[in-house]
Amino acid sequence: MNKQFGWWFFTCGNQILVIPQGERIPYGDVEDLPLPDLDFSKVERFSHYQGEACLRLELAEPIDLGMGEWIELRASMAVLNSQLFDLVGKAQQFALFLKTHRFCGSCGEALERVDWELAMQCQQCGFRAYPRISPSIIVLISHGNKVLLANHRRHQKQEQPIYTAIAGFVEAGETLEHTVHREVREETGLRIKNLRYWKSQPWAFPHSLMAAYFAEYDEGEIQIDRRELADAQWFDVSQLPHLPPPGTIAREMIDHWSEQVTHN
Template sequence: MEKKQINPQENAWWFIIAKDQIVLQPQGNFIPYGCLDDLPFPDGVADNAVKIADYQASPCYLVFLQEQSDVGLGEYSPLRFLLGRVDDGLFDVAGRAFQVSLFYETHQYCGKCGNEMHVINWETAMKCYHCQHRCYPRISPCIIVGIRKEKEILLAMHHRHMKNNNPVYTVLAGFVEAGETLESCVEREVYEESRIKVKNIEYVTSQPWPFPHSLMMGFLAEYDSGKIKIDKNELAEADWYHVDNLPVLPNHGTLARKLINKMVEQCRE
């Protein structure tokens, strides 16, 4: 993270975040883009902008606001609106903006001595000058795994999808515990949630998942043994689905959908 003087004539991407929502424009790439001199920012709004990345050769600035005020560049929307609507690179920058803004919001005071924390300009960190305690944004590692049995894949529906009247079926996932390898986490989470065992675990790819601060590490695995018996605290239902007869799937742009698509391709080879 870099705090420096902004060139008011340089085109940039502006990630304006307040109260867990981001300012989006109604068309194009949705993220406001342009130079400071040409954009209708109210006085002082961009004074504390922080550079968080570069995208398509232009700097990306985070503008973190305590309240949702009209900045003249669009309307506030949830971050999930961007899923599948912008390319992965731009979504990842938006996710980084959310995680850094959450870090600012939740680390205003020192967790060790209680004194005020201060932004460190040359790295993404906060420091207490009273006890010298330094904090960095929290990143929560978790696994997400697609499981295949011949021409079928294991899909589950979580309780939150039932509550939202949104019956999406997805792959299994869970957080990594202290002292645990990623492969061990795959085996444990799958067994805890479905009571089946897997083999031939293969790493595929990862995705920052800013809901609120996860790093998803995607795997594929093959069914080994066991009969599905769901953990009712975690899942509403789970079953094997033939690749030619799949239920409603997660949105494009999610790692879950990428894993499902990859399994479907493998089954049809």
């Protein structure tokens, strides 16, 4: 097993190197890549893609590697296929995990890397730490030909405010369904019915796993939580506002819903 052959995820903080050709991630033997002298002892093998290893090397500076360009990790969503983008997320989460789990949270000893799974182990007390994953939900609420979309306070200042589905983190002890009903009630004051699970998406900024649901309006008037939202409205399928970019699960849900409504 050659540790230096595979898909190369060169990262630097929140940036990644992409090349103009092929799958956009450098591929091959380290000897054959036109790279300057780098410290390859720090290469981390974190996954597989098309049967070959995914290798990550974090650089201190976004230096010229003689190929490709550095782009923001999030922006790589528009450039990479969804499988590779998920791998970028995995690399990022793994890097964050290693950086924040150097010592045992139980006895304080230095942790050591487990070689057969993504974990860190304490040789002193046996404690084992895994990358943190925070479950969250996102729900698209419809009412006939209308859909409820909200403008979050953090998107408020943008020139064209983005309107998206309702989302939130799962609290300890909750089921996913409970979270959906609670978030909708807290953020919009509405009650919903006919909750349907659709699919999930890992989102590595920083470490969530989103479960996506469709739901229908049941009762209530919109009363937004001003700490979270700047606005929430019912939008007709023919007059949708500025939406989240393609590739996000929110956009996928809105597109899926509007296609169904338009063709019925």
